[in-house]
Amino acid sequence: MNRIEKVFQNLKQNNEKAFVPYIMAGDGGLDTLAEKITFLEKSGATAIEIGIPFSDPVADGPVIQQAGIRALQAGTTLRGVMAKIAEIRPIVHIPIVFMTYMNPIMAYGIGNFIADASKAGVDGLILPDLPAEEEEIIAPIAERSGIEIIRLVTLTSPIERIQEIAARGKGFLYAVTVNGITGARKGFNEELGKHLEMVKEVSPIPVLAGFGISEPSHVEEMNRHCDGVIVGSKIVDLFESGDLDGIEALIAASKAEKIKL
Numbered sequence: 001m002n003r004i005e006k007v008f009q010n011l012k013q014n015n016e017k018a019f020v021p022y023i024m025a026g027d028g029g030l031d032t033l034a035e036k037i038t039f040l041e042k043s044g045a046t047a048i049e050i051g052i053p054f055s056d057p058v059a060d061g062p063v064i065q066q067a068g069i070r071a072l073q074a075g076t077t078l079r080g081v082m083a084k085i086a087e088i089r090p091i092v093h094i095p096i097v098f099m100t101y102m103n104p105i106m107a108y109g110i111g112n113f114i115a116d117a118s119k120a121g122v123d124g125l126i127l128p129d130l131p132a133e134e135e136e137i138i139a140p141i142a143e144r145s146g147i148e149i150i151r152l153v154t155l156t157s158p159i160e161r162i163q164e165i166a167a168r169g170k171g172f173l174y175a176v177t178v179n180g181i182t183g184a185r186k187g188f189n190e191e192l193g194k195h196l197e198m199v200k201e202v203s204p205i206p207v208l209a210g211f212g213i214s215e216p217s218h219v220e221e222m223n224r225h226c227d228g229v230i231v232g233s234k235i236v237d238l239f240e241s242g243d244l245d246g247i248e249a250l251i252a253a254s255k256a257e258k259i260k261l
């Protein structure tokens with residue numbers, strides 16, 4: 001069984017919520033990657049989303065754009081990230097999900113990319129610029145190699161489309177919580193809770209909310225309506241400023257919902 005499926009099975013059995021932090025590979029130098037991942041795992045992360053730095057990150061807000069620029073300036077390459085993941089995989093037990101755009105994958109070659117990612121021990125892929133209609137170019141080969149495509153649904157996706165994408169989904173479904181790009185938000189649409197519950201109703205796989213989540217209170221609020229959260233920009237920020245306690249506080253908030261149940 002794929003590592004992602006396994007961790008979600010365990011969470012369900014224990015009535016726990018997922019917390020998936022995002023970090024940019026190579027931000028602070030690739031040599032800091034192992035340290036960051038092991039810290040997140042030790043702090044209770046369910047899985048890790050690793051961004052591949054790219055020059056044209058169309059879905060990313062300023063914090064992640066800047067992290068990508070820092071990583072590229074430090075000389076980070078996709079090949080380098082693959083090698084680093086392969087090296088640290090034996091000491092990391094939780095699932096590793098790559099978040100990247102299609103362009104770097106096409107440049108690498110889809111077949112080579114999947115083969116190397118699979119060898120390195122990557123468990124999933126988030127590809128925000130891969131339309132559902134085009135996923136045939138990579139989903140079957142990825143899934144044959146044991147790598148799950150984590151599909152995204154948005155606030156503007158009609159329910160039929162959400163249902164269709166969820167039915168094909170593997171691992172977990174990524175429910176985007178805002179209209180726009182990544183980055184911390186102060187608040188969310190009042191209807192968001194209802195939207196997440198509707199997505200959950202049609203999805204056979206766990207639903208995680210992501211985009212804009214930046215406070216422990218956001219984590220608790222989202223977890224009332226779905227199976228867990230993904231936090232990116234805030235984690236990148238907290239690592240950048242060395243505020244590890246802030247990261248632990250966010251992860252701890254994801255354990256709070258269980259106590260209330």
Ligand SMILES: O=P(O)(O)OCC(O)[C@@H](O)c1c[nH]c2ccccc12
Pocket residue numbers: 022049051059060064099126128181182183184210211212213230231232233234
């Ligand atoms: O940064 P935020 O607002 O917490 O959003 C999640 C996030 O960073 C991560 O999942 C992500 C980073 N870049 C993306 C591009 C598309 C979809 C998702 C992502």
